[in-house]
Amino acid sequence: MTQPDPRTLVCLERLIGFDTVSRNSNLACIDWARAHMQAYGARTRMDWNDDRTKANLLATFGEGPGGLVLSGHVDVVPVDGQHWASDPFMASIRDGRVYGRGACDMKGFDAVVLGHVPDYAAARLRQPIHVALTYDEELGCLGIPHLIAAMAEWDVRPAFCIVGEPTSMRVVSAHKGGRVYRCQVRGRAAHSSLTHTAVNAIEYAARLVARIQEIGERECRHGARADGFDVPFTTISTNLFGGGNGANIVPAEAGFLFDYRTIPGFDPERIIGELTTLAAELSATMRRIDPDCGIDFTLVNAIPALAPCEDAPMFRAALALLADQTVEKVGYGTEAGFFQQGGVPALVCGPGSIAQAHKADEYVALDQLAACDRFIAGLVRQLSH
Numbered sequence: 001m002t003q004p005d006p007r008t009l010v011c012l013e014r015l016i017g018f019d020t021v022s023r024n025s026n027l028a029c030i031d032w033a034r035a036h037m038q039a040y041g042a043r044t045r046m047d048w049n050d051d052r053t054k055a056n057l058l059a060t061f062g063e064g065p066g067g068l069v070l071s072g073h074v075d076v077v078p079v080d081g082q083h084w085a086s087d088p089f090m091a092s093i094r095d096g097r098v099y100g101r102g103a104c105d106m107k108g109f110d111a112v113v114l115g116h117v118p119d120y121a122a123a124r125l126r127q128p129i130h131v132a133l134t135y136d137e138e139l140g141c142l143g144i145p146h147l148i149a150a151m152a153e154w155d156v157r158p159a160f161c162i163v164g165e166p167t168s169m170r171v172v173s174a175h176k177g178g179r180v181y182r183c184q185v186r187g188r189a190a191h192s193s194l195t196h197t198a199v200n201a202i203e204y205a206a207r208l209v210a211r212i213q214e215i216g217e218r219e220c221r222h223g224a225r226a227d228g229f230d231v232p233f234t235t236i237s238t239n240l241f242g243g244g245n246g247a248n249i250v251p252a253e254a255g256f257l258f259d260y261r262t263i264p265g266f267d268p269e270r271i272i273g274e275l276t277t278l279a280a281e282l283s284a285t286m287r288r289i290d291p292d293c294g295i296d297f298t299l300v301n302a303i304p305a306l307a308p309c310e311d312a313p314m315f316r317a318a319l320a321l322l323a324d325q326t327v328e329k330v331g332y333g334t335e336a337g338f339f340q341q342g343g344v345p346a347l348v349c350g351p352g353s354i355a356q357a358h359k360a361d362e363y364v365a366l367d368q369l370a371a372c373d374r375f376i377a378g379l380v381r382q383l384s385h
């Protein structure tokens, strides 16, 4: 077994020690990472959330336009209700693995990136290396859009991005996009013997749910295909439904959540557009009985798809550094889709397996960290004179 760089292990122990569960502030962790990088001459920029309890951090080594951004989130999922063999917020090295919350998702990658900071400082870089650390990824990539906007404002436009989510050190070149919407239907209640005076919110909601199912079946049968995905088409489903308050009351309220996963190139507006059109027709009928009736959609969460950018020179350079050069496409979303949407082509590659993420006794294997050490060292060489 290859051992990781000792600097990586030191950083990983520090990172796991910060309880950065998404509901907490990440500032202690960000402040430590910032001081660490400033000590090696990085220029750092903070991008705060609205109440200044959390921040994204961008650190830059070297000069000039373009360059590479190495990006990772520092927030982690909770440990509530999980049974851990050791303290989840204290790194424990045993059996060739580092155990701890976030070891795999994704403080392992963050630690490799931070561990190699002295090398970015010492290298004669042809192009800058940026390090991005983000908040609230685990809540649905809520922090990264702010950082992308801030980078545009700061005029920082890297040529390429590597997001180090756990992929067992294989390249993920593409992922699906995702959207979650809440639909709320306002009808009019009445005794169930007087249906002609009522607007049944559940029945109208059901019309929309039926359309969602039709769209799903249509995409499955005839929709556009994207090669390389396990499920190579766009999917949609209604996943939570509520409404009504009794067997003899026509319901005034019904609401549901639906979720769709789009292949790269599929316009996510198309689906919500179709449902909005249907909702407008239904609302017109509802309002004949009561003008206060209606249907509202709220966007709960949106993650852009990541399309492959295999022609980008840095994509090929990064892939060439890996022992396993299989290229995968996955169904889950990452911050890479946001970088690409912001004009920075991206791939996903990081140590550890997604199978170990979010669970009790989360770990990253030492040889995965060592493989990522070699990867980052190779990238530094590529970007140097």
Ligand SMILES: [Zn+2]
Binding pocket: 073, 105, 106, 137, 165, 166
């Ligand atoms: Zn993650």
